[in-house]
Amino acid sequence: MENAKTVKQSQVETRDIVHPSDVNAYNFVFGGHMMSLLDKAACIAAYTHARRRVTTISIDNVRFFKPATVGTILTIKASVNRVFNTSLEVGLKVVGVHPQISWQPEVICHAYMTFVALDENGKPTPIPSIIPETEDEIRRFEEAGIRRDARKKLTAQLEAK
Numbered sequence: 284m285e286n287a288k289t290v291k292q293s294q295v296e297t298r299d300i301v302h303p304s305d306v307n308a309y310n311f312v313f314g315g316h317m318m319s320l321l322d323k324a325a326c327i328a329a330y331t332h333a334r335r336r337v338t339t340i341s342i343d344n345v346r347f348f349k350p351a352t353v354g355t356i357l358t359i360k361a362s363v364n365r366v367f368n369t370s371l372e373v374g375l376k377v378v379g380v381h382p383q384i385s386w387q388p389e390v391i392c393h394a395y396m397t398f399v400a401l402d403e404n405g406k407p408t409p410i411p412s413i414i415p416e417t418e419d420e421i422r423r424f425e426e427a428g429i430r431r432d433a434r435k436k437l438t439a440q441l442e443a444k
Contacts, residue, residue, distance in 0.1 A: 286411040290420045293332035295324050295361040301351050311350040317377065318345070320359055321394050325373040328361040329398040332371060333410040337398040340370065343430060345394040355379045357391065362420075365427035369407035370399045372427040395430060 297320075305316045322339060329337040351357060357379050364372045377391040402408035415424040 287414050288332060288411050289414045289416055290362055290364075291416075293328050293363050295328045295331070295359075297324050297327075297359050297361075299357045299359065301353050301355040301357065303353050306353055309350075310352050312352070312355070314345075314347070317347075317351070317392060318342070320357065321345075321361075321375050321377070321392075322396065324359040324361040325375055325396040326398065328363055328373050329371055329396075329400075332363045332366070332413070333398075333400040335408065335410070336401045337371075338401060339396055340399050341397040341434065343395040343397070343434070345392065347392045349379065349389045349391050351377075351379050351391050352381065354383055355381050355391075358388075362423070363413050364395070364420075364423040365431075366410055366413045367431060368409055370397055371410065371413070372397050372430065374423055374427075395427075397431075 299320055301312050305312050307313055326337060326339065357377055360376045360378070362374050364374045373396050375394045375396065377393070378388045379391040380386050380388050399407050400410040413424070415421045
């Protein structure tokens with residue numbers, strides 16, 4: 284595990300507040316706006332881990348649980364779950380508080396994004412592995428492998444048609 288890094292070394296936590304221009308006609312944050320926030324946080328985690336240029340190659344299991352309305356303070360957490368030679372999966376969780384209603388945090392959404400590391404010529408290049416240390420990190424590491432296998436199986440099934 285030469286150059287391997289712990290999960291903590293690249294974890295990201297960032298915040299944002301929902302503005303009137305970020306919401307739709309129902310006063311709920313646009314999914315696209317949320318995706319932008321997720322992609323930025325995930326990219327920072329991936330870049331920090333890989334220490335080289337990375338690009339998003341897939342977005343999986345984006346699930347919205349609660350609406351975020353104007354004034355909601357969002358906390359976006361991003362963490363590298365697993366490394367697969369030249370790619371890595373980042374898990375994301377968004378928690379929001381609605382100060383005008385309650386300061387009780389609520390899970391707004393979660394997602395998984397896969398990034399590939401690129402060399403100077405824009406070609407995929409190997410990156411350091413990840414060392415999961417806690418029970419939660421180990422669980423996320425194992426689940427990332429299951430999601431990757433499922434993506435590969437689905438791709439093969441669709442290409443066979």
